[in-house]
Structures are given as C-alpha cells and as structure tokens.
Amino acid sequence: MKISELSERSGVPVATVKFYIREGMLPRGEALSTTRAEYGEEHLTRLRLISALADVRGLPLSRVRDILALIDAPEDDPIATLGRAVGALPPYVESDRDDYPRAREAIGELGLTYDPDFTAIPQLDEALRALEAAGLDASPTVLRRYSDAMRQVATEELAPMAGMSRAEAVPYAVLGTALYEPVILALRRLAHHHLLVEGNGR
Amino acid sequence: MKISELSERSGVPVATVKFYIREGMLPRGEALSTTRAEYGEEHLTRLRLISALADVRGLPLSRVRDILALIDAPEDDPIATLGRAVGALPPYVESDRDDYPRAREAIGELGLTYDPDFTAIPQLDEALRALEAAGLDASPTVLRRYSDAMRQVATEELAPMAGMSRAEAVPYAVLGTALYEPVILALRRLAHHHLLVEGNGR
DNA sequence: TCCGTTGGATAGTTTCGCTCTCCAATATTG
C-alpha cells in the first residue's frame, strides 16, 4: 500500500507518518521509484502500536522509541529487559540516589525484592512520597491489600510465558507491562463507580 | 513564612511558585506590605499536592486545576464528583460517541455498571482497542482476573468512607483515585520483578 | 543609611509533537 493508504487505514495523517519515519520509529517503505514506495501490513501494525503507546498511554515519543527498540532488539537478560520497559513508563524519576527508604521499608513488609537499580523502586518511593504529601494512608495494612492483589495478577500474567520462546516472550512482557496498565486502572475506576451506584440504589 | 522559605521547604523554585499563584492554583499569601507576604502551612500543603499531581502523576496543569477545583468546591453528587476526578486522569479521550461496544461487551461479562457518560468507559474502550492493536489478549478470561482483583481492592477502599463527612470524603475519593494508582502500578511491576528474580534463583 | 530581598508583572525560553511548504519526479486522466 502507499503512504496515503497507510495513513487512512491507521488514522494517522500523512505528515505525521512521514515524521515518524524521519524519526526512525517507523521503517521506510520499500522504494519502487523516486515517488513511489510500498508499505506492508507490518507498517500498519507498527503505526498502530506507536499510536497505542503515544496516544492511549500518553508516552512521550522518546519513551515510545525506547520501547520499540526493546522489541526490535531484545536483550538477553529478561530482568534487564523488564527494567528497561518499566523505565520507559511514568512516573519518570531520575534515580540518582542508591537508597529509597520509603520503598525499602514498604517492600520489607510486603516480602518483595528490594533492588534499588530496578526502576520501579524509585517509582514506588515517589508514589509513596506523594501519598504522604497529600496526607493519604500509606501504612503497611493499606499497601498490603494492593500488593496482594497485584501479586495474584502478576502470577497469572507470567504463567503463559512458560511456554513461550524468547522472541515471543519479550514483546509480550514489554507490551503487557505498558498496555494492561490502563485496563487495570479503568477497571478500578469502574469498580468504584459500580459500588457507588449500587450503594445508592439500596 | 515568606515565599523564599515556602520555595525551600517545598523544593519548588520561587519563580515557579509565583507562576502557580498567577495561574490561580495557589492562593496569594497574605500581604503584609508591598514587598512582604505571609504564607502558611496550607500553602505548603497545597504546593506539595500540586507537585504530587503534576510531577509524580505527570498530569498537565489544566487537569491539576480541575482536581484542585473539585477539592475546593465539592459538588453534591458523589458519583458526579468521581466522574470529574476520573476525567482529569489519563488516558484522555474525547468522549464524542455515546456507545463504546468494546467496553460495553467487557462490562457485560464482568457484571459492572455500563454508563457511557462515566469517563472510565471511553477510557476502558480505548485501552482495549490498544490491546487489540498490539495483538494482546483482551478475552473475558483475562479481563476477569483484573476485574476481580480491582473489585476486591475497590471494596476495601470505599469501606472507610462510610464513617466520613462529605467534606472528608471528597478529597479522600478524588486524591485516592489519582494518587494510589501509581502505587498500584509500581507494585505490579515489582511483583513481576520479584517473580522473575525468584524464578531464576530456583 | 545602604545593600540585598521581596512581591508582582511582563516577556522570553525551551521542549515537544506535529504540520506546512517546497520540490522534482512520476502517475493518472482527459
């Protein structure tokens, strides 16, 4: 297909498609002549993925690029890969320090792994600081209920990876981390709404 | 305290504090003279809240303003208030339509309330579309595991509201919606990490 | 008294994510 068709099918303006190509996020189409290039389904898929990450997740293009790079050239170490994927997601913290007391304490209580090099640690620390600043409860009791729920979810999410090759597992893990998050949050918001509506009806 | 002290204690540059005041997000200090104004603890709290929402949550200032307005002047209807709070959070979708088939179908399966005027519905719809675009599983089975976890969490979150006055409940609900989300996501990421590390050690 | 600081206003800066304009080459249409 040509660029105008790619644009129509993806809903992304031609000028923006050109921009993504220039930025190296989308491969060039196969040049048929000076003024003709052929784009395939893989271009469409890639474009939709960029839209999903940039529009739905609201990630800055620099982070989208990071995620695409992980998928394009998977590293050997799955834990390092997860770390990089998490680093591409908000909240963005410059992890300059090497200890995060709030997160360390919480994680001790919850029986998770405290590794200050894993980006989620500074992220948790920041999130707990924000709770504190707003005067919300960040006690072990409260954290445990979130942690229990997420451990349950995480266990079920990792299960299918047992039967995957690395080539399948990396995109699954990277995109799964990024794209199930809005679903989880939307379902929490809907659960609140549902409980309020139900409660009123009583 | 004076503005320089407010700035130091909050970690926000003086110029930025002035900017927030100009934008109406932070009240002016009480003017003692032409060149002296007194700021109190409530200014510090408000400033920390703005930082939490803008920096940690990464919300645009326009949305931060919306959330502050909800807290400052609570509406009567708690469901409408929740709706507005959710509307201030990403993913931002222009809910132009009045039906969201993906979300409707999913919600039917999950036994939640389908109300297309509640912003989380278009948000869920967008999130499901993104999953689809990336080729990830959005089957009822998968959604149910997230939904079950979130219903459990939501039930426990609403419990303390029973004993609150409206004046307490509104900030709790609005800020709780916004500020526990990064904690939840960080704990999911940490659970993945923990399971991977554990798994490797075996 | 005098130097540094303050509150307040206005203008400037940086970053991001496009979007517009151009161009020559090539398709397409009449």
Added chain:
DNA sequence: CAATATTGGAGAGCGAAACTATCCAACGGA
C-alpha cells in the same frame, strides 16, 4: 500526449505547555 494530480522526501515553521529570566519599585535588616 498533454495537462493535472500525487508522491516521497527534506527543512523550516508553528502552537501549546510549563516554566524561567528580567525588571522594578518598595521595603527590611544590619
């Protein structure tokens, strides 16, 4: 086959957002 439209590609331009810097007259503290 001539006229018109479209394409790929490159560069510059643009508008919003979130600060940041500059100014200035009026203090206040030593």
